[in-house]
Amino acid sequence: MNFEELEKRTEVLAKVVVCIADLYHDGNLDAGQKGLLETLIGAGIWYLPSGKELFTGKISKNALEKIITDPKVKLVEEHGFPRKVAGKSLFCDHLEDLKLDYTKLQNLYLNKMGRYNLVLKEENNKLKKFQKTNTFISEEEAYKSAGIELVSIDESHFNLPQLKKFNPNPPAKSTKVKKEKKGITTKTIPRSISKQKKTIVDEVQNITFGQTVQLKKGKNDSQTYVIFMKYIIDNFSNKLYHVDILSKFIKDNPIDESFGRAVYYKRIVGHNDWYFSTYFDTAAKYSNMKKIADGLKFNLELVD
Structure with a gap:
């Protein structure tokens, strides 16, 4: 809608x-x-x-x-x-x-x-x-x-x-995989991640392990936060209901009561039928990003 x-x-x-x-x-x-x-x-x-x-x-x-x-x-x-x-x-x-x-x-x-x-x-x-x-x-x-x-x-x-x-939670679309010469199947790495620091992605659980995810900063802190949250939605949509830290910040209802005054002040952002609030100060935004990255077990690196 x-x-x-x-x-x-x-x-x-x-x-x-x-x-x-x-x-x-x-x-x-x-x-x-x-x-x-x-x-x-x-x-x-x-x-x-x-x-x-x-x-x-x-x-x-x-x-x-x-x-x-x-x-x-x-x-x-x-x-x-x-x-x-x-x-x-x-x-x-x-x-x-x-x-x-x-x-x-x-x-x-x-x-x-x-x-x-x-x-x-x-x-x-x-x-x-x-x-x-x-x-x-x-x-x-x-x-x-x-x-x-x-x-x-x-x-x-x-x-x-x-x-x-x-269906409010349709099955995730299958991700195309590429077969390498040695028969190893790997998932396509998002362009935002540098070649030197490619992240290992689990094919079944869709959870990023261990290494560093690089995301380019936006023009300001709010835009950076939006870029990060959209990245999470794009790559972990099948976990949004099941991982506590994700379900805390990302909802399927744009007027979810947990958003509080963010709805009134029109600080809700929608992306692929998921919604999150930007009604946080700068410190809280960076704290939220760190909590989510820690919960998904990857290191977040924001680059200019």
């Missing part, structure tokens, strides 16, 4: 809501006119960037049973919080928050209004009458009224054709 584009669009949409809020709350508007404004804002939400990051990890029980036996069954990305209802909610429930901070809409979208479940097409049609602004109570009530039971997807289910693209 393009988070930079999301930030821009949610900001302008929040401004639109604030600008026309007085019109919406004008006592002279009838229900149909208010409904039109709700629909317009709901359509704006529909055009916001989407991606697997917004998938709740839940699927209808009936849909799961069918795709297990039939690879041709199609699924629908069903938004538990209907778009028109979301438009109304922005005018009625979140207006004061938006007036204070336009970025609130981005958080609402990522955590609620943009989230979706997977259901069958016929189930999606059943839900519609329970998702109108005059009948909608909650996502749970709507699904219950439609007779749809949601279940969590097991990791093994992501092997099914219909679910592969929703």
Whole structure:
């Protein structure tokens, strides 16, 4: 998902809501006119960037049973919080928050209004009458009224054709290897490492052992930190959930609560669907880099 584009669009949409809020709350508007404004804002939400990051990890029980036996069954990305209802909610429930901070809409979208479940097409049609602004109570009530039971997807289910693209942790792509004359297989060394200090890389565990990794410094300390973190993501993506020091600093959610005020100050950097904060002072940045290098058992050398 393009988070930079999301930030821009949610900001302008929040401004639109604030600008026309007085019109919406004008006592002279009838229900149909208010409904039109709700629909317009709901359509704006529909055009916001989407991606697997917004998938709740839940699927209808009936849909799961069918795709297990039939690879041709199609699924629908069903938004538990209907778009028109979301438009109304922005005018009625979140207006004061938006007036204070336009970025609130981005958080609402990522955590609620943009989230979706997977259901069958016929189930999606059943839900519609329970998702109108005059009948909608909650996502749970709507699904219950439609007779749809949601279940969590097991990791093994992501092997099914219909679910592969929703896998939050897809298998790492195989790395091309080069056969040398003596039959020894070695992994391609990143260009940033000097030929005199080539690092030995374990093919299976993808952990760099012993020697020195050289990385070129950026124009400033923050840029150097970003270069380092991107290098870690590129070379150790299959370890990000399993090595404590990596999971501490690198997350799969751009608004992970551990980022704290870094989210508010827009100090989150995304790279290949992983995210890290740059909201540290200079000393902390270099300390973080050393901790990560030590945890992965390599010596870091930053060169001009």
